Amino acid sequence: MKILLLNPNTSESLTTRLVDAAAQVVAPGTEIVPATAPRGVPYISTRAEAQIGGAIALEMLAERAGSYDAAVIAAFGDPGLFAARELFEEPVVGMAEAAMLTACMLGRRFAIVTFATALGPWYQECVEMHGMTARCAGIRMLDGAFRSISAVQEEKEDLLVALANDAVASTQADVVILAGAPLAGLAAKVRERIPVPVIDQAQAAVKQAETLALLRPFKARQGSFQRPAGKESTGLPGPLADWIARRG
Structure with missing residues (x-):
């Protein structure tokens, strides 16, 4: 089984973190295939950046269509997720949705x-x-600058644990999700310091992707996620243009 782990950020260091976290839980025989956005921003943090990342994610999925059994869009806000489910045959999992479910x-x-x-x-x-x-x-969000996106979890670990514990105490939350691709892998390091279950977003997403691949659901033929009718386009990358035109 091949799981495409698609990072719509341009930071290779974040892709490495995501893959390292996911590799701890995948089943024997599952291959994680990493892909990093070729352009865009180092990490997505705004609505505008999410729109850009979502469009790039669609391009990356179109380029690799048919080469994987399921895909993960590995940014916590799930940029491009619903569009990907509409267009492509293989199951596509969003990291935020998987963590929340x-x-x-x-x-x-x-x-x-x-x-x-x-x-x-x-x-x-x-x-x-x-x-x-x-x-x-x-x-709950930390307020303050950080030195490096690739090392923010090490820099802010104690503050994130304190924030999680405060959230549990003040809201009676039953579970904590450590959110954002730069925090992939942190849950395993800090779970003993937080009194409720802690979800690792990358691990939740790849396990959900494995499950969907094993279930082998067919692509919707009716409803809002059926593949749209073919339409010609102008200026789009070839693989995505072909997919939208239903030549793929």
């Missing part, structure tokens, strides 16, 4: 903890997009 199997309400205030509005809209508002106890 996993959290819902461990408790009634979850808290999202992340490393930057800029992420808050986008993450809140992601919660709403997935219909999880009633299950979300709140989103």
